[in-house]
Amino acid sequence: xxSKRLLHRSLVGMRVGTATGQAGSGSHAADxxxxxxxxxxxxxxxxxxxxxxxxxxxxxxxxxxxxxTLRDPRxxxxxxxxxxxxxxxxxxIFDPKITARNSDVDHRIEADLIVVQKRSPTHRLVxxxxxxxxxxxxxxxGPGRRGEEPRKDPQTPPADTPPxxxxxxxxxxxxxxxxRKAAGHADKEVMAAAVLTSLSSSPMVLNTTPGTPAAVPEPxxxxxxxxxxxSYSSSTSGNWSWDASDQSVPSTPSPPLSNxxxxxxxxxSQGEDNTEESETTHFLFEDPIPRKRKNSMKVMFKCLWKxxxxxxxxxxxxxxxxxxxxxxxxxxxxxxxxxxxxYYSEIEVNMDTLSEGLxxxxxxxxxxxxxxxxxxxxxxxxxxxxxxxxxxxxxxTPLSQSAPSTLCHIRTDHAYQGPAGPIRPMGVGEKxxxxxxxxxxxxxxxxxxxxxxxxxxxxxxxxxxxxxKVYGMEKKDMWCTAxxxxxxxxxxxx
DNA sequence: GGTGCCGGGTC
DNA sequence: GACCCGGCACC
Numbered sequence: 302x303x304s305k306r307l308l309h310r311s312l313v314g315m316r317v318g319t320a321t322g323q324a325g326s327g328s329h330a331a332d333x334x335x336x337x338x339x340x341x342x343x344x345x346x347x348x349x350x351x352x353x354x355x356x357x358x359x360x361x362x363x364x365x366x367x368x369x370t371l372r373d374p375r376x377x378x379x380x381x382x383x384x385x386x387x388x389x390x391x392x393x394i395f396d397p398k399i400t401a402r403n404s405d406v407d408h409r410i411e412a413d414l415i416v417v418q419k420r421s422p423t424h425r426l427v428x429x430x431x432x433x434x435x436x437x438x439x440x441x442x443g444p445g446r447r448g449e450e451p452r453k454d455p456q457t458p459p460a461d462t463p464p465x466x467x468x469x470x471x472x473x474x475x476x477x478x479x480x481r482k483a484a485g486h487a488d489k490e491v492m493a494a495a496v497l498t499s500l501s502s503s504p505m506v507l508n509t510t511p512g513t514p515a516a517v518p519e520p521x522x523x524x525x526x527x528x529x530x531x532s533y534s535s536s537t538s539g540n541w542s543w544d545a546s547d548q549s550v551p552s553t554p555s556p557p558l559s560n561x562x563x564x565x566x567x568x569x570s571q572g573e574d575n576t577e578e579s580e581t582t583h584f585l586f587e588d589p590i591p592r593k594r595k596n597s598m599k600v601m602f603k604c605l606w607k608x609x610x611x612x613x614x615x616x617x618x619x620x621x622x623x624x625x626x627x628x629x630x631x632x633x634x635x636x637x638x639x640x641x642x643x644y645y646s647e648i649e650v651n652m653d654t655l656s657e658g659l660x661x662x663x664x665x666x667x668x669x670x671x672x673x674x675x676x677x678x679x680x681x682x683x684x685x686x687x688x689x690x691x692x693x694x695x696x697x698t699p700l701s702q703s704a705p706s707t708l709c710h711i712r713t714d715h716a717y718q719g720p721a722g723p724i725r726p727m728g729v730g731e732k733x734x735x736x737x738x739x740x741x742x743x744x745x746x747x748x749x750x751x752x753x754x755x756x757x758x759x760x761x762x763x764x765x766x767x768x769x770k771v772y773g774m775e776k777k778d779m780w781c782t783a784x785x786x787x788x789x790x791x792x793x794x795x
Numbered sequence: 796g797g798t799g800c801c802g803g804g805t806c
Numbered sequence: 807g808a809c810c811c812g813g814c815a816c817c
Contacts, residue, residue, distance in 0.1 A: 789800050
């Protein structure tokens with residue numbers, strides 16, 4: 302959920318920095334220090350809000366400088382040698398598309414900050430110390446997808462590296478050709494654009510007026526990195542929570558899932574549906590995740606179409622599934638009239654339980670599994686086999702071995718055992734066999750009745766002598782009860 | 796026809 | 807559940 306957290310936390314404060322010693326073109330930096338064309342301070346300040354001005358199409362910035370002062374966005378602010386207030390320069394920084402065109406700007410997003418570097422022909426996003434595209438490779442999709450090799454910059458700090466420890470020039474080593482127009486590049490552009498769009502359209506941002514101290518979570522002297530560490534409970538452990546300042550973060554009925562869900566719980570259908578589109582879409586556009594979401598409880602989205610058990614980790618994924626599979630719409634189209642919202646539901650899944658359940662499942666799909674054809678026991682929980690084992694002692698006969706447990710209703714009241722008499726000791730197997738004979742038919746529920754043997758499939762007559770043969774009609778009282786009742790002999794079994 | 800026993804009915 | 811029996815298949 303790193304990326305998600307970044308998205309929302311970045312509304313609180315972004316630090317706008319600059320590469321050391323990069324040439325600028327303006328008059329003074331955001332921190333008030335003059336830094337002309339020949340040099341620039343390393344850090345310019347913390348961007349508290351980035352607000353879009355739709356009338357002018359530009360962005361308004363609320364900046365908290367390192368000295369704690371707030372910079373009026375209308376001032377002639379120059380960051381990274383870029384005059385933010387100059388026409389077009391806003392987009393020069395924050396519109397990755399334009400940035401790509403002017404690809405000598407290196408975008409870096411470090412947790413809550415966006416570092417704009419203007420030094421190298423690279424274009425890169427870094428989230429929480431991770432290169433954004435690498436992060437997406439490792440968390441959201443498999444490496445090398447679409448043939449794009451995961452680029453690993455050996456100089457890129459690890460994900461948990463504090464931003465202040467990052468080499469501000471690190472991204473400049475990423476060998477991204479200027480004129481490269483690969484799909485991965487476009488993805489990064491889209492992602493960055495969406496991030497920034499979200500920044501500019503978020504209620505939190507829109508409600509942040511320039512100079513509003515409430516938007517400053519911590520004293521400026523404390524430093525932006527402290528703000529980061531104080532705001533996050535953890536950025537590397539996988540567990541995270543919002544601090545009190547996050548109370549204002551609106552919750553949503555359909556929160557997206559973290560990427561670790563995707564990698565840790567890959568549903569059979571996710572491989573095709575949980576595409577980059579869905580991930581990025583959620584990362585970029587979806588509402589924040591509700592607080593107090595237990596890390597073991599994940600929200601999944603289940604298709605409610607009849608006979609469709611599709612469960613995806615993202616709402617966009619399930620919407621796409623519904624659109625494409627059930628509504629027959631163009632899967633490539635992102636058009637949504639909201640109709641698909643009615644066809645899926647949000648479910649909470651205990652990942653611990655689910656993982657256990659999945660571990661018990663066979664790899665075969667439930668729809669294609671070659672389950673016992675006569676005895677599907679769909680409602681049985683996964684623990685049912687143990688229960689069956691208790692209910693069904695070992696049944697060594699071929700019938701019991703091949704038939705599901707419901708056939709193994711052992712009747713312990715040997716109904717036809719009959720009175721005393723010349724009781725012949727029976728072996729274990731023999732007794733079991735006799736029991737098996739006694740258990741046929743009536744005790745079975747009709748719904749799970751075994752294949753009813755037709756008249757032609759009558760059990761072959763046993764070879765053993767029965768009570769009639771042994772005792773004769775004159776000693777009928779010595780017959781076993783079953784024989785007297787014209788049932789299968791319980792005394793002399795085959 | 797004798798035998799084994801299934802299926803069903805009665806109590 | 808115990809008891810009984812019609813009826814069928816097998817030998």
